[in-house]
Amino acid sequence: MFERIKAIIVKEFIQVLRDPRMRLTIFVTPVIQILVFGYAANTDVRDIPVAVYDMDNTLQSRRLIRAFTFSDYFHARYFISNDREQNDLIDRGRVSAVLRFDRGFGRDLEGNRTAQFQIILDATDSNTAGITLSYANQIVARYNADALKERAAIYLKKAAAYPSVDMRDRSWFNANLESKNYYIPGVICLVITVMTLILTSMAVVREKEIGTMEQLIVSPLRPIELILGKLAPFAVIALVEVLMITVVGTWWFSVPMHGSVLLLLACTMIYLLTILGVGLFISTLSSTQQEAMMSTFLFFFPANLLSGFMYPIANMPAAIQYLTYLNPLRYYLVILRGIFLKGVGMAVLWPQVAALLLYGLVVITLSSLKFRRTLG
Amino acid sequence: MEVRDLEKKFGAFTAVNRVSFHVRRGEIFGFLGPNGAGKSTTIRVLCGILPPTSGSGTVDGFDIRREQRRIKQHIGYMSQKFSLYDDLTVEENIDFYSGIYRIPEAEKNGREEEIIRTAGIQEFRTRLTRHLSGGWKQRLALGCAIIHRPRIIFLDEPTSGVDPITRASFWDTIKRMAAGGVTVFVTTHYMDEAENCDRMALIYRGSIIAMGTPSEMKTEFMRDDVLEIQAPGAEEWAGRIRRLEGIKETALFGSGIHAVAADAATAEPAIRRLFDAAGEAGYSVKKIVPSLEDVFVSLIEAYDAEKGEDRRGA
Numbered sequence: 001m002f003e004r005i006k007a008i009i010v011k012e013f014i015q016v017l018r019d020p021r022m023r024l025t026i027f028v029t030p031v032i033q034i035l036v037f038g039y040a041a042n043t044d045v046r047d048i049p050v051a052v053y054d055m056d057n058t059l060q061s062r063r064l065i066r067a068f069t070f071s072d073y074f075h076a077r078y079f080i081s082n083d084r085e086q087n088d089l090i091d092r093g094r095v096s097a098v099l100r101f102d103r104g105f106g107r108d109l110e111g112n113r114t115a116q117f118q119i120i121l122d123a124t125d126s127n128t129a130g131i132t133l134s135y136a137n138q139i140v141a142r143y144n145a146d147a148l149k150e151r152a153a154i155y156l157k158k159a160a161a162y163p164s165v166d167m168r169d170r171s172w173f174n175a176n177l178e179s180k181n182y183y184i185p186g187v188i189c190l191v192i193t194v195m196t197l198i199l200t201s202m203a204v205v206r207e208k209e210i211g212t213m214e215q216l217i218v219s220p221l222r223p224i225e226l227i228l229g230k231l232a233p234f235a236v237i238a239l240v241e242v243l244m245i246t247v248v249g250t251w252w253f254s255v256p257m258h259g260s261v262l263l264l265l266a267c268t269m270i271y272l273l274t275i276l277g278v279g280l281f282i283s284t285l286s287s288t289q290q291e292a293m294m295s296t297f298l299f300f301f302p303a304n305l306l307s308g309f310m311y312p313i314a315n316m317p318a319a320i321q322y323l324t325y326l327n328p329l330r331y332y333l334v335i336l337r338g339i340f341l342k343g344v345g346m347a348v349l350w351p352q353v354a355a356l357l358l359y360g361l362v363v364i365t366l367s368s369l370k371f372r373r374t375l376g
Numbered sequence: 377m378e379v380r381d382l383e384k385k386f387g388a389f390t391a392v393n394r395v396s397f398h399v400r401r402g403e404i405f406g407f408l409g410p411n412g413a414g415k416s417t418t419i420r421v422l423c424g425i426l427p428p429t430s431g432s433g434t435v436d437g438f439d440i441r442r443e444q445r446r447i448k449q450h451i452g453y454m455s456q457k458f459s460l461y462d463d464l465t466v467e468e469n470i471d472f473y474s475g476i477y478r479i480p481e482a483e484k485n486g487r488e489e490e491i492i493r494t495a496g497i498q499e500f501r502t503r504l505t506r507h508l509s510g511g512w513k514q515r516l517a518l519g520c521a522i523i524h525r526p527r528i529i530f531l532d533e534p535t536s537g538v539d540p541i542t543r544a545s546f547w548d549t550i551k552r553m554a555a556g557g558v559t560v561f562v563t564t565h566y567m568d569e570a571e572n573c574d575r576m577a578l579i580y581r582g583s584i585i586a587m588g589t590p591s592e593m594k595t596e597f598m599r600d601d602v603l604e605i606q607a608p609g610a611e612e613w614a615g616r617i618r619r620l621e622g623i624k625e626t627a628l629f630g631s632g633i634h635a636v637a638a639d640a641a642t643a644e645p646a647i648r649r650l651f652d653a654a655g656e657a658g659y660s661v662k663k664i665v666p667s668l669e670d671v672f673v674s675l676i677e678a679y680d681a682e683k684g685e686d687r688r689g690a
Contacts, residue, residue: 007475015463211457215521218423218453218530219476220445 004221008229012203016233025198030191030241031248037183038253044179045131051078051095053086058106064117067143068099073135086120096122097132109147173256173341181256184249185340186309189332191245192238192268193275194300199234200279201292204371208287223372231276235269242268249340258343267335267353273360274328281367284374303329331356377405377422377528377559379440382431384417391417393582394431399561399575401527404554406573407563408672414582415563416455419532422561423453436528436559452526456533458517462506466497469505469520477524491519494549511542518549522558529553531562535569547572567669578672585679586671593671600624600674601640602666605633605647607659613651620646625677627670634664636674 016022050068054061068074077095080086089095098120108115119136123129145164152162174181207213216226242265249255278299286292305311306320307329313321324330331352338344338352346353377399384392392414399405407415420426422435424444433440438447460469470488479487492498495515500508508516514534522529531550535543547569554560554574562573570576570590577587586597607613614626614633622643625636637643640663651659666674 003475003478007472010475011461011464011468011472014468015461018463210459210462211455212459212461214425214455214457215453215459216476217425218448218451219473220448221476 001222001225004225005229005232008226009232012230012233015203016199016237022199026195026237026241027244029195030187030245033187033191034184034245034248034253037187038180038249041183042179044177045128045135046072047075048073048097048132048135049077049095050074050097050099051080051086051089052076053080053098053100055081055103056101056105060106060109060115061101061117064101064140064143065099067139068136071135071139073132073139090120090122093122096128097136180253181341182337183309184245184253184255185336186333187249188242188245188268188336189307189329190304190309192241192272193303193329194296195241196234196238196272196275197279197282197296197300198293199237200231200276201282201286201296202289203230203234204280204283205286205289205292209289217375223375224368226375227280227368227371231280234279235272235276238272238275239265239268255340257340259339260345263345264336264339267332267339267349267356270353270356270360271328271332271335274356274363277360277363277365277367280371281363284367284370303327306330308333328356328359331359377433377435377561379422379433380431382418382421382433383429384414384421384426385429390582392421395577395579395582395584397577397584397587399559401559402554402557403574404550404560404562404572406570406576407561407579408567408570408576409563409565409579410676411565413579415565415579416532418579419453419530419561419563423451423530424448449524450527452521452524452529454517454521454529454531454534456536458510458513460505460513460517460520463504465504466492466501466508466516469516470523473520473523479523487523491516491523495519510538514538514542514546515549518546522553526558528559528561531560533563533565535564535566543569567667567672570668578675580676580679586675590668593668594666597675598666598671600636600638601643602664602670603635603637603640603644603647603661604629604664605635605659605661606631607633607651607656616650617647620650622646625674627673634670636670 016026052065054065065076069076074097078085078089080089080098086098086100090098098118100118100120102117105115105117119133121129121132171177204213207216243261246257246261246264250257279296282292282295282299286295306313306316306324306327308324309329313324313330316324334352335349335356338349342348379398380396381394382392382396383390383394395414395418397405407418409415417426421428422433422440424440424447428440435447436450438450440447461472464472467488470491471484474484474487492501495512495518497508497512497516500512505513505516518531518534535546538546543566550560550562551572564570573590575587575589576593577584578593579585586593588596605613605617610628610631610633614628614635617623617633617635618626620643622639623635623637623646627634627636635643635647644661644663647661651657651661
């Protein structure tokens with residue numbers, strides 16, 4: 001039994017590592033992914049480009065504008081004086097927001113009335129627009145509080161004392177709220193899932209295409225030996241990729257790794273049971289490599305979108321949230337972020353690990369049985 | 377090897393229709409027939425790739441339904457695809473198959489050398505298999521298929537896509553193996569290769585329509601006579617001869633015509649009269665021993681004709 005499995009493992013490694021395209025896929029794809037999610041795919045909102053359209057041009061309007069531009073969030077790129085410019089800048093995407101003060105803003109404040117100004121947002125990206133708005137609200141709230149304090153001091157001829165609340169925030173696990181810390185552990189899931197699915201389904205389907213599968217069927221090789229010999233090399237490659245991404249993520253991108261690397265590898269192996277099983281299942285359904293590729297993406301795209309990698313599961317409609325319990329990626333992502341950012345262990349992660357183990361055993365057993373049947 | 381009433385259906389289509397035959401140890405048994413006749417399906421059932429729909433059989437004494445694993449220990453199989461890994465070198469391919477067949481460590485190197493020497497690919501041992509030409513690939517594939525010294529070897533169209541010289545030397549190898557006691561079961565649609573077989577079966581539309589040694593095939597199954605006619609413009613003459621009384625079939629054969637007649641004694645003068653009447657002097661007509669191809673064409677024609685009448689009768 002062992003010699004036969006060994007022969008297949010050796011052959012699979014030679015084939016995968018000899019093919020330059022495969023080498024590129026295995027070793028360069030993870031690096032590109034991590035660079036993209038470390039540098040480019042940044043959901044942090046900072047230095048929002050704004051245009052200032054100040055028709056009031058008073059002490060009061062300039063004071064509020066300064067409150068905006070002195071924060072880290074807004075950057076005044078343009079000072080404009082007519083509607084045409086305003087529309088043009090927004091249309092061209094030069095600015096994401098316009099701060100617009102009509103004449104009378106200062107006069108209203110001086111007259112102890114509520115003064116209005118307008119913020120115009122480019123809400124093409126609703127998410128960023130929402131975040132921009134919340135920053136603007138914070139700035140206006142602080143302006144009002146300061147104004148109240150000053151006015152009270154003037155009336156009372158001394159510093160006013162009145163009850164107030166001061167909120168101090170501490171963001172656990174990601175103190176500076178950097179999106180890379182959230183995404184890079186997720187990249188591990190993304191990369192090993194795609195890679196393992198493709199390698200597994202391709203490796204079997206390729207043998208069907210070139211006719212060597214038939215040659216193996218007439219040999220005394222048992223289906224279980226073939227399955228183990230085929231899957232073991234891809235599990236090893238996946239574990240190597242997990243280590244690669246962990247090293248690059250922690251050293252280059254300073255993503256915290258608070259948990260145990262051993263636990264990470266152990267959980268990965270449990271997760272791989274499911275993915276290897278799905279890959280094997282796809283290989284039984286496909287007779288050409290194109291078919292296998294199509295089926296892989298048919299599984300992967302919805303699974304990825306509903307995993308919580310990009311879009312929080314909590315924001316999904318309730319019915320879809322229940323559906324995500326069927327998604328193995330969901331559990332693995334919780335484990336990854338738990339180990340990297342929170343440093344938690346089995347005491348916290350056991351429900352996810354148990355779900356993946358159950359899932360994995362069921363999927364790999366069913367696909368092995370199906371694979372056996374298709375071998376005839 | 378013994379097969380009784382073996383049947384294989386794919387849905388409503390009967391690929392192999394209750395065939396029975398036996399093959400003796402050390403015999404080269406040819407399974408002949410046109411493409412789609414059921415040759416490969418039969419071989420796949422015997423090798424355990426496909427389960428039979430009904431019927432029974434034994435290979436090397438083991439039951440094809442219940443003892444597939446034991447059969448697999450003792451058979452070699454080579455298909456027309458020459459199932460090698462293109463992206464492995466010659467040596468890596470051999471190493472892989474010796475691992476699959478669990479060749480003992482002590483014998484591995486010896487067998488590897490033997491395969492490489494027999495295939496004549498000493499200088500290509502570290503070359504990727506994809507860079508070998510068809511003939512080398514075929515010899516390497518055969519070497520890998522018999523690495524475990526099987527007692528029975530199944531060859532499915534082993535010479536398709538290979539040049540005539542390689543084909544000839546391939547058959548020499550096959551004959552040597554059979555002389556050493558290996559049973560060879562080979563399918564081909566090249567009728568000229570059938571002469572190399574000790575015995576053969578002709579399969580057509582899933583049924584065996586004739587079986588015997590090459591000489592039995594030519595004498596017992598060919599009740600008609602074959603006349604070979606040489607004449608300029610053979611193509612045109614073939615049509616005219618076909619319309620003569622007593623001629624059953626004509627076929628172009630090389631530069632001449634083979635005409636099948638119920639009785640050469642009456643057909644030959646009739647053909648001569650046809651040429652003489654047309655004033656054609658440069659012709660020859662003689663009765664010949666039929667080639668296997670003549671036999672097969674005639675058998676298949678007869679089979680089709682009979683089935684046609686059945687259909688009309690029904």
